[in-house]
Amino acid sequence: MPWVYLVVAGLLEIGWASAMKQSAGFTKLVPTVLTIVLMLGSFGLLAAAMRTLPLGTAYAVWTGIGALGAFLVGLVWFGDSAHPMRLLAAALILSGIVLMKAAPSS
Template sequence: MAWILLVVAGLLEVGWAIGLKYTEGFTRPVPTALTLLSMAASMALLGLAARTLPIGTAYGVWVGIGAVGAGLLGVLLFQEPATPARLAFMALMIVAIIGLKATSGH
């Protein structure tokens, strides 16, 4: 169950990271409210997952999911560069996430 909470927390991190772009410096009320709600939910779920999982593993996976998701959505939504090196490093983050899961003992 902790891993499910952690994955959902990571996906919510992607949501708030992308949401930051839409808040326009927290000047737009609806995107700001949704971003803040996503932040709070993401942190709460990370906290719940960390009750069972090692904090280094939980935090590393959470950040990795957020970074890869935000990077991919940045390419798709905001025409950010999709250079081979950038995509390769995102792939390495995915490998690191899988490695953390495989070696967590949970």
């Protein structure tokens, strides 16, 4: 169950980062409130996952899911650059997440 918490926490991180972008520096009410709500949910689930998962693994996977997801949202919805070097960097983040999950925790 901690891995489920961690993945959902990462997905919520993507949500709050995207809402933060749309809040225009916290000047728009609805995206600002959404950012705060999603952030609290993300942190809460991360904390729940950290009860059992090692700190380094949990934090690295959480930030990796958020970074990779925010990168993809930026490409698809915000027109961010899909330069090959940026795509390679995203692939390396994904490989780090997979290796963290696959590595033994002891």
